[in-house]
Amino acid sequence: MIRTLPLVCSNCDNKFVPAEELYYRDNFMSNSIRDVHFICPDCIKRWKDKWRIKTAVFSEKDYVMTVSITLEDGTIYKNLDCTPLEETVVTSEEIPEEAQRRLFSIYTEWDSERKKNSLKDCTFKDEFMRTTFSCETYGGEKFNDIAFRFNMKGQIETETPVPEYVLKQIIDAYRLYEMQNKE
Incomplete structure (x- = not known):
């Protein structure tokens, strides 16, 4: 059976004729097409302009x-x-x-x-009496084969200066690296 459905905007309650598209708001409680919340082109334009x-x-x-x-x-x-x-x-x-x-x-x-200051990747290399790291940040900073050690106070020391925000991440990464190598 063919039926008619008057198109009434659920925002402004005006009847309308759709343009190229018919806008509606999802309503998961809808049981029939009459429950659909249609929106007129004028309200859509106001919404987009807003x-x-x-x-x-x-x-x-x-x-x-x-x-x-x-x-x-x-x-x-x-x-x-x-x-x-x-x-x-x-x-x-x-x-x-x-x-x-x-x-x-x-x-x-x-x-x-x-x-940009976060480590993108980091690798460690253990050699005889020397441990080095190579890493890169998302911002493009690269540090290659930087020797490091932990002093008696447990603080990291590097052979060349490295920014503090990188060192903090190196410490965390090295702890994970050591835990993986213990297993």
Whole structure:
């Protein structure tokens, strides 16, 4: 049986005629097409226009990533849960795909900046009376065949100066290396 379905926007309650696409909001409780929440092109345009991102600040604590977003109209969304996924950033707010892609570009810069001082790889070489490490950070810093030892106080000493943020990671990596070699 052929039936009609009046298209009424679930945001503004106005009847509308769809353009090239028909927008709707997912409703997992829907049992029939009449339960679907359609959205008119005017409301979609307002929604997309609203989500012009001015700034976004990402943070991560205890493996939970959040983002605080300031829109060009001055609206601020603080500490939204977010997940980078397939060149977009999905948040706990409904955000247009263009804005999700913009967030991803901001996320990529933030992620590169926070990782630049982290070790990308690290190898150790044990020789007679000499242990060396070679490593590289995500930021591109390379340290090759740097001899090191632990002094009587348990502090690491290197034959050439190495930044403190690298040394801390070398200590952790060397402890893991020693534990693996004991097994």
